[in-house]
Amino acid sequence: MIRRDSTGENASSLLIRGGHVIDPASDLDDLVDVLLREGKVAAINPDRKLQQSAVESFDARGLIVAPGFIDLHVHLRQPGQDYKETIATGSAAAAAGGFASICAMPNTIPVNDSPEITNWMQEPARGALVNVFPVAAATVESQGERLTNYAALRQAGAVAVTDDGRPVLADNIMEMALREARRVEFPVIQHAEDTRLTAGGTMNAGVVAFRLGLRGMSNRAEWSIVERDIELARQTDGHVHVAHLSTAEAMDAVRRGKRQGIHVTCEVTPHHFTLIDENVGDYDARYKMNPPLRSRADRDALIPGLRDGLIDAIATDHAPHATHEKEVEFERAAFGIIGLETALALAVSQLYVPGHVSLKRIVELLSTNPARILGFRDRGTLEPGAHADVTIFDPRRRWTFEAAHSRSKSRNTPFGGWKLTGRIVATIVGGKIVYQAES
Amino acid sequence: MRTAPPAAMRPSRKPLRSASHNASTKTAPRAHPHPGGLLGIEPLSLQEIMEILRQAARMQQSRPQQLLKDKRIALLFYEPSTRTRVSFEFAAKAMGAATTLVSAAASSIEKGESLIDTGYTLTALGADAIVMRHPSSGAPHLLARHVPIPVINAGDGMHEHPSQALLDAFTILQHKKKLDGLRIAMVGDIFHSRVVRSDVHLLTKAGAEVVLCGPQELVPELATSLAASVSITRELKHALEGADVIIALRIQKERLAGLQISLDEYIERYQIRPERLAWAKKGALLMHPGPIIRGLELTADVADAQQSVILDQVHNGVLVRMAILARALGAAKIAR
Numbered sequence: 200m201i202r203r204d205s206t207g208e209n210a211s212s213l214l215i216r217g218g219h220v221i222d223p224a225s226d227l228d229d230l231v232d233v234l235l236r237e238g239k240v241a242a243i244n245p246d247r248k249l250q251q252s253a254v255e256s257f258d259a260r261g262l263i264v265a266p267g268f269i270d271l272h273v274h275l276r277q278p279g280q281d282y283k284e285t286i287a288t289g290s291a292a293a294a295a296g297g298f299a300s301i302c303a304m305p306n307t308i309p310v311n312d313s314p315e316i317t318n319w320m321q322e323p324a325r326g327a328l329v330n331v332f333p334v335a336a337a338t339v340e341s342q343g344e345r346l347t348n349y350a351a352l353r354q355a356g357a358v359a360v361t362d363d364g365r366p367v368l369a370d371n372i373m374e375m376a377l378r379e380a381r382r383v384e385f386p387v388i389q390h391a392e393d394t395r396l397t398a399g400g401t402m403n404a405g406v407v408a409f410r411l412g413l414r415g416m417s418n419r420a421e422w423s424i425v426e427r428d429i430e431l432a433r434q435t436d437g438h439v440h441v442a443h444l445s446t447a448e449a450m451d452a453v454r455r456g457k458r459q460g461i462h463v464t465c466e467v468t469p470h471h472f473t474l475i476d477e478n479v480g481d482y483d484a485r486y487k488m489n490p491p492l493r494s495r496a497d498r499d500a501l502i503p504g505l506r507d508g509l510i511d512a513i514a515t516d517h518a519p520h521a522t523h524e525k526e527v528e529f530e531r532a533a534f535g536i537i538g539l540e541t542a543l544a545l546a547v548s549q550l551y552v553p554g555h556v557s558l559k560r561i562v563e564l565l566s567t568n569p570a571r572i573l574g575f576r577d578r579g580t581l582e583p584g585a586h587a588d589v590t591i592f593d594p595r596r597r598w599t600f601e602a603a604h605s606r607s608k609s610r611n612t613p614f615g616g617w618k619l620t621g622r623i624v625a626t627i628v629g630g631k632i633v634y635q636a637e638s
Numbered sequence: 639m640r641t642a643p644p645a646a647m648r649p650s651r652k653p654l655r656s657a658s659h660n661a662s663t664k665t666a667p668r669a670h671p672h673p674g675g676l677l678g679i680e681p682l683s684l685q686e687i688m689e690i691l692r693q694a695a696r697m698q699q700s701r702p703q704q705l706l707k708d709k710r711i712a713l714l715f716y717e718p719s720t721r722t723r724v725s726f727e728f729a730a731k732a733m734g735a736a737t738t739l740v741s742a743a744a745s746s747i748e749k750g751e752s753l754i755d756t757g758y759t760l761t762a763l764g765a766d767a768i769v770m771r772h773p774s775s776g777a778p779h780l781l782a783r784h785v786p787i788p789v790i791n792a793g794d795g796m797h798e799h800p801s802q803a804l805l806d807a808f809t810i811l812q813h814k815k816k817l818d819g820l821r822i823a824m825v826g827d828i829f830h831s832r833v834v835r836s837d838v839h840l841l842t843k844a845g846a847e848v849v850l851c852g853p854q855e856l857v858p859e860l861a862t863s864l865a866a867s868v869s870i871t872r873e874l875k876h877a878l879e880g881a882d883v884i885i886a887l888r889i890q891k892e893r894l895a896g897l898q899i900s901l902d903e904y905i906e907r908y909q910i911r912p913e914r915l916a917w918a919k920k921g922a923l924l925m926h927p928g929p930i931i932r933g934l935e936l937t938a939d940v941a942d943a944q945q946s947v948i949l950d951q952v953h954n955g956v957l958v959r960m961a962i963l964a965r966a967l968g969a970a971k972i973a974r
Binding site: 405406409410411412413481482523526527528529530531 | 677680752753754772774775776777779780794795796797798832835858860861863864
């Protein structure tokens with residue numbers, strides 16, 4: 200697969216040959232070679248001379264070669280909760296999932312509401328295997344009362360703001376956040392949940408929750424905030440990005456907003472386009488997350504949105520938790536599941552294989568659009584000059600995901616034992632192979 | 639020379655899993671719940687339900703047999719209870735079992751011991767079955783996935799209270815010969831009631847129709863999704879007219895206050911009084927899972943009326959729980 204030079208190290212140039220390159224950003228969907236050099240894409244379909252200049256080559260025949268995937272929504276748990284994940288282990292899971300870049304959410308301990316923490320997260324000592332882009336808190340300690348310093352945070356390397364885990368609830372605060380964020384070209388990533396309506400809720404409101412004797416979290420709690428945010432985005436000309444969208448109504452609100460030219464974007468998690476509230480079954484907390492798994496009708500409604508571009512991105516909301524935090528009474532169990540290593544496979548198995556979306560669309564959802572949402576011009580694309588972040592995958596390869604083999608520190612996933620189609624073969628970050636599947 | 643410690647003291651081959659072990663290689667509980675357990679009515683077939691009731695009837699007819707001699711039954715009560723707990727305790731002792739009560743306040747649960755660890759500990763102490771009441775829906779299901787012994791649900795959050803439904807059915811059958819075709823009205827706080835959920839599952843499986851009655855906040859439309867032949871009415875008269883059985887449910891004053899429902903208005907619209915009882919069929923049964931609050935959901939004279947079988951319910955509870963425990967520990971068959 201890889202010829203290394205005599206030093207045994209990954210050399211600074213790599214030729215990816217024979218792969219089916221899908222790069223929607225440069226309108227490329229063809230069998231071409233890709234030459235990477237010194238951390239950048241040097242050429243597409245390089246001539247013979249350039250080809251021979253490459254020290255290493257990667258045989259990508261039969262595989263898809265895409266711009267490196269970007270996960271807009273990852274919880275790395277550092278600082279403060281190393282026991283369930285670190286930047287090192289989370290990024291290793293990301294690499295195994297084909298993600299060359301991940302956005303690290305700020306609901307750490309302490310909350311990342313400062314340039315100091317934002318900087319700390321990016322230090323090489325953290326051992327990140329892939330690009331880690333911090334998303335900083337939108338308000339101080341994510342309490343929803345006072346804005347943080349967006350300019351300083353941008354300076355420190357943050358790429359967006361959010362109070363994820365919580366909504367920015369107050370109208371005036373959200374309006375100010377959108378205005379200030381616009382000044383520094385940040386999206387405001389909103390965890391859309393009206394927490395006044397969901398108190399005590401642990402799963403989707405509805406027939407299943409009633410039968411199980413659990414308090415529910417209604418669709419309204421999501422769409423009412425999404426509608427409010429879209430209106431505020433209209434008034435402020437700001438960019439609101441809806442995190443982990445899960446309801447048909449919220450999706451419809453996004454559609455209406457986009458039609459009016461409002462700058463609203465949204466992401467959906469693989470578990471929301473795969474699972475439904477009935478999967479909670481006998482109180483299995485592997486199916487407990489926020490927003491909760493929704494009704495079959497809501498899950499089904501997301502599919503056309505994923506197909507036709509209404510939904511911009513797939514993001515995992517990778518949320519590691521220790522066993523002792525999940526294997527407790529359902530009401531007390533922590534919300535969330537890991538997801539970096541199953542994202543591509545679920546997209547291929549649930550969306551591509553049944554014929555709902557094309558591979559090109561999958562690349563848009565996982566790479567092209569996340570880059571666009573974050574304003575990255577030199578990522579999410581393989582045009583010459585872009586960062587040499589490349590994801591190589593086999594859309595036909597069948598495999599079984601074993602939770603025990605996850606590179607995350609945590610094991611909280613409902614997908615253990617699932618037979619999936621679509622496997623990451625290699626992940627390249629800045630021209631260096633950071634993950635390669637055993638053949 | 640040192641001899642080996644007795645088998646009971648040797649460490650078991652399977653180590654107790656530590657709560658802090660967060661890199662477990664398994665993501666999900668392994669074991670299937672012990673088939674002798676009783677987590678709810680919903681998963682039971684009508685046949686299984688009737689078998690438990692038949693067993694309870696046998697308990698009533700014969701002298702108590704030592705079906706559970708030398709068995710140890712742990713009563714794990716995370717919520718206070720008099721009726722249910724004493725009922726299970728008497729039931730176990732009547733069959734020769736030893737019981738012990740583990741209540742949250744007076745145990746290491748106060749020190750933060752997890753439910754699963756408590757279950758492992760009780761198992762290692764030699765419990766043959768665990769009867770549990772817990773404020774969280776699904777707690778028994780979690781426990782049952784981790785312990786190798788039967789788990790009997792004595793009430794989990796708002797979810798189910800299977801032994802209550804079984805004793806309700808037993809009581810009805812003492813007076814009505816069959817459940818199929820009966821019209822049963824349930825009045826009160828449906829939303830929060832585990833008794834309602836269990837009763838609805840059982841009664842509809844047996845072919846009865848159930849009418850739920852109360853204000854919107856306590857009886858959401860969603861409740862009709864529980865089972866077929868469940869309907870809702872906001873008018874007490876509609877619920878009670880033609881009813882064969884009326885089950886009054888406890889109302890919590892604090893809950894009404896929290897939902898901003900006027901207590902006086904509630905009493906005016908939904909309290910069961912003698913003249914309202916008269917709307918029901920002649921010989922209709924008046925039931926209540928207890929504890930009753932005279933003057934709230936029902937008047938004192940309704941509680942004490944000829945039609946009231948509330949105390950029969952309590953009495954029958956011991957028999958039904960004897961049947962449940964015998965079934966759990968495989969002793970049911972011996973009783974034939």
